[in-house]
Amino acid sequence: MKLKMKRVLITILFVLFGFVLQGTLFQRLALGSIKPNLLLVIVASIGFLRGAKEGMLTGFLAGMLIDVQFGGLLGFYAFFYMVTGYVNGLLGGTYYEEALRIPVAFIAASEFCYGVLIYLLMFMLRSEFDFPYYFSHIIIPELIYTILVALALYPMIRLINYRMETEEKRSMGKFV
């Protein structure tokens, strides 16, 4: 129970740090006014490592934070991030998480879908049809930057997850 609490707390801290850093530090690290989508990396990684349920709860929390501060419609980003966590959780179960290639590919795919969906729902519906511009100036640069960040961040999340898992296994052993 105590360990579960610890895991929940660590996950919440991850999301909070991601959100805060994205709005402050990464504002300064933006390349050509493009910043990486830190929260998506965190949500997809946790989904991938921990399964669908934790993925979608983390995604919901992350999306809700964005909604409260920047979203027009409460629940809009929450839905996006929740689905990201869920889908990555479903896919994660069928692959080994040891290699870096597959999870990063999933994160990249999530980021790509996210970019295209935001364009479709927030821009195309306002009759801004210059998709090639948005594609080449926002979606692709954000994708590349996010992949770079994922390459650094995913191993960190995996390491912390691994530490927690061994701790949990050890305490399970005590009872048995």
Added chain:
Amino acid sequence: MSKHSNSLKNKYWFGGLCMLCAALMLLSFFAEQVGGPFKIVASFTVIPMQQGVNQVGIWLHEFSENFKTMKSVQAENEKLQEELDMLMAENSALQQEKYELERLRELYKLDMNYAEYEKIGAHVIGCDSGNWFSMFTIDKGSLDGVRVDMNVIAGNGLVGIVTETGPTWATVRSVIDDSSNVSAMVLSTSDRCIVNGDLTLINDGKLSFEQMENNDNTVVIGDQVVTSHISDKYLQGILIGYIREVSVDSNNLTRSGYITPAVDFKNLQEVLVITETKEDVKNKTNANENVN
């Protein structure tokens, strides 16, 4: 067996959360108060962290700055700069006010005397988490008297408008945001136009304007563009920027072009919030008319 029931459980969780999201979207579409409790949670968790990170950032910045200049000089400079910004804002506001007043008196025999707006200063503590919109949060909220629809300026130009407030924070949508439209006019000719933020122009540091009447008035490059008197949300006569390009549209009825904003949106650190909304001003003038 257990794996199967687990995935079934997950599906229920997923469905439930989907429904929750949909319900929240519907609710917040029809009633604006839904976000209230969440906003208060945000002001206990994220906002202090953002302020903290910013303080660390500012501290580091100052630390590195100290290698170059004496601390006292820097402090003095900062103070003077602040004063200068305030004075510049005041000066341009006064000049515009005077200009407006003269013209209005001349033309309409109206002695509209809009008092100098009350302002409060605020720090920018966080920016939008995505790349699609240009919003930012400031460290003053409803407890400091900030309300939705208040205009935000920096130096001597319009920055944006408050779209959401929490107890200790507020979200500002800048005029360069893709969903921002401001009713404006050219100061020299009084021709009205609509100033649009545009994501495709942000990196060029431009704003676009359109729907300016194609009449005999010549608009030259460098003309000041200010908020117009017919705007519902923006107070009259706040400088938006300077005309950069102007061309006649293919319909020959309207003109459009680009504006260089008066504010440097890349390096926005301190802003001033005008604690008077257009609504207040309108009510005030209505009350005055009733008295007369």
